[in-house]
Amino acid sequence: MLIGSHRTGGALDQCALEAIQFLGEVQSHGCLIEVSTDWIVRRASSNLRAFIGVSPEEVLGRSLVDIVGPNVMHDLRGRLQIAGHDDQGEMVSDVILKGRDERLDVGIHRLGDSIILEFEPASGSGDDRAVQQMLVQLRKMRTLDAVAKLAVRQVRALTGFDRVMVYAFRPDDSGEVVAEARHSDLPAFLGLRYPASDIPVQARALYLRNPIRLIADVSAPTCPVVPRTTPEGALLDLSMAGLRAVSPTHIQYLKNMGVGASMSISIVVDGALWGLIACHHTKPKRPSAALRQQLDFYGAMLSSIVESIQRAEAVEHQAEARELHNAMLASFSGDGGSVDELFPHLQKVQGRLKADGLATFIDGRLRLSGETPNADEALGLMRFLNRTASSQPFQTHELRQAYPEAADWSGDVAGLLAIPVSRRPRDYVVFFRKELVNTVNWAGKPEKAVVPGQNGLSPRTSFALWQDTVRGQSEHWSNQDRRMAEILRVTLLEIVLQVTDHAERQRKTSNDQQDLLIAELNHRVRNILNLIVGLVRQSSDAAVSVKALADEISTRVHALARAHDQLTSNGWGARSLTHMIRVEAGAYLGEKADRVRITGDDAGVQPDAFATVALVMHELITNSAKYGAFRDSSGAVDIALKCSDADGLVIDWLEQGGAPVTPPTRRGFGSTIIERAIPHELGGTASVEFLPSGLRARFTLPSAHIAECSPELQAEMAPAQAPQTPGLDRIEGRVLLVEDNLLIALETEAMLQSLGADDVRVTSSVASAIDSLDESVPAFAVLDYNLGREQSVPIAARLTEMDVPFVFATGYGDAAIIDPRFSDRPVLTKPYSPSNLLDAYRKLGR
Secondary structure: OOOOOOOOOOOOHHHHHHHHHHHHEEEOOOEEEEEEOOOEEEEEEOOHHHHHOOOHHHHOOOEHHHHHOHHHHHHHHHHHHHHOOOOOOEEEEEEEOOOOOOEEEEEEEEEOOEEEEEEEEOOOOOOHHHHHHHHHHHHOOOOHHHHHHHHHHHHHHHHOOOEEEEEEEOOOOOEEEEEEEEOOOOOOOOOOEEOHHHOOHHHHHHHHHOOEEEEOOOOOOEEEEEOOEOOOOOEOOOOOOOOEOOOHHHHHHHHHOOOOEEEEEEEEEOOEEEEEEEEEEOOOOOOOHHHHHHHHHHHHHHHHHHHHHHHHHHHHHHHHHHHHHHHHHHHOOOOOOOHHHHHHHHHHHHHHOOOOEEEEEEOOEEEEEEOOOOHHHHHHHHHHHOOOOOOOOEEEOOHHHHOHHHHHOOOOEEEEEEEEOOOOOOOEEEEEEEOOOEEEEEEOOHHHOEEEEOOEEEEOOOOOEEEEEEOOOOOOOOHHHHHHHHHHHHHHHHHHHHHHHHOHHHHOOHHHHHHHHHHHHHHHHHHHHHHHHHHHHHHHHHOOOHHHHHHHHHHHHHHHHHHHHHHHEOEOOOEEHHHHHHHHHHHHHHHHHHHEEEEEOOEEEOHHHHHHHHHHHHHHHHHHHHHOHHHOOOOEEEEEEEEEOOOEEEEEEEEEOOOOOOOOOOOOHHHHHHHHHHHHHHOOEEEEEEEOOEEEEEEEEOHHHEEEEOHHHOOOOOOOOOOOOOOOOOOOOOEEEEOOOHHHHHHHHHHHHHOOOOOEEEEOOHHHHHHHHHHOOOOEEEEEOEEOOEEOHHHHHHHHHOOOOEEEEEOOOOHHHOOHHHOOOOEEEOOOOHHHHHHHHHHOOO
């Protein structure tokens, strides 16, 4: 319980009861109001008078605008519109309420059909520049250890807390302090381990939703929410409230540690809680709401940096796995071969996985190497593995827990990673790890985290170093280990299929062979179907008719089919890039194909990258035929290929001599493929310039996707049929959106597009809106009534003259402010949703 608490429950029922009791109380350094979506006050904290000037009983049932004033109300509505409909919170800083002189910071977030507002004394705006500089330094770090060490120093310097730690979760859900910055008078916590029960599952889920948590004064009283429950008996869920009170168990835990104030910032990686930045102070301490908001952003950026470092490590491991995959497939690319030939390759994998032993059970034959159980023990293990899931590798770092018989083995094996390579009865490749005798430094005895007390359950009082010697376990298998195992599983399935097919009469019946073939075929067909679905959906965004859509999809499917034909024409291996470009040019350009001039080194592109590159080349060629060099009879394309150890393969595309080129006014699916496919799929780069003389583009493919570079790789151009060039249609009609807040404008634009609008023109002032109307007549308009210092009344008058339907949007929540000339127009009150927009549109008879 170093960082978390049992405030939301945990493994102990008493803790769960305490959590429920304190869902309706808030910390005393701020007050809280719950209002309905009609902005009527439902509940308030008992200390409301200290901050707002009125008691909870005086505000219940009143409109919030009567309490905070119209100006603050307008700001709150706008902020809530930006926050949207999820757990995201927003803040309005340094406001003065109606009839008050004190300045407050106001936090706001949604809760079902309620809106929660939290008020704190305004205490400065923080230092945005400092946070930016901190992040610049943090991005330079290349290891997780360096990131953690720098982060604790930065956060301590920014906040002034006595102790700042990075607390990372381990695979068994225990936590460890991996970095620490502290006042010299405080004892060190670095390297100490804390049991999983200190931060139970419910608390971790809350840290995911609410990434920053402050307890400003552990000794301060708490203030109940009035009334405590609804008429139906429901408690108020304050999970996303920064002022939410804390259970006595956690408060006592912090007091036992000598902590006067604490704050935590969540580190979230791939949607899971990776760890926390934990801050402790010996005295009460309340960082300003603005500073906490900046720290929330800092935590999000830190999470992104941690995630990028882990992904870089994963990419490196995947490259190693792909190298092994290609080498193993190359060894078994022809007929014949035996499983015995796998062993040298598997021993290389063993080294990469840092495994101590290797066993294979294939075709009824057991082979052992290194630190393994004996033959009888291994055969018993294979029977056990046949009871596990067949579609994925099985791993454990504590084998005797999953397979108790392993406790009686004569060897030193404690963990394994088993890879199934066939259907039932299954064959296996198994990697073993020896026992790792490990001394763990716990912050107190882990099973004493919560002990019986006079008032039920109490947290431990001792945090003295307690060492535990762990036996019967190996080193944990990492995520990278598991990914490599999954890649190896696919490789081995293909190899075993080849070997067993060659010796099917000696090993299995034809029905077993057919079952495995169907499983593999089904997997590949599903991948192809998913790809086709993606092409249909993305192409449909740009198509202007059913015929255009059909032609668009047809050309892309044919391009992928041509790439696949080249890959499978003579075994599965790298194929010439020059040959692929000439095939695609011949298929689409016909007689103009000779105007594609290729120079430099040809390259053999690996199979896993070939289709992606082919689709990019297809889009470049089709775009040049429609809009660029091949639109007339004089243009040409020069393609320069260059290989280097540093950059891999560089592809320069230059169009010249054709019709003048202008930059596109919109990004279609083809443009997205050209600019994003190679960076996203292959980890390379792409840049595109629309020069008047012609399109210029440059692409780089990492060396991992290139098998060989040599002029001798160029192949004869294969015959291909040129598909029909898709026709071009145009859909008329647009929507005018007038909104002076950029974030609200983007939100509303997305809403309109989700409701079917395909052309949304966004303006922010009366003048720009009138200019847009002078250019063309929209089919529908959404007008923010208040545009800074002006109103949208002149736009409304112009739209009325043009007989264009429109609706107003306002943050003041009162239709009476609308000019009487337009009283019959629907009014959207911020925050509004897509359904509100659609209802308003229907009221206009549209």
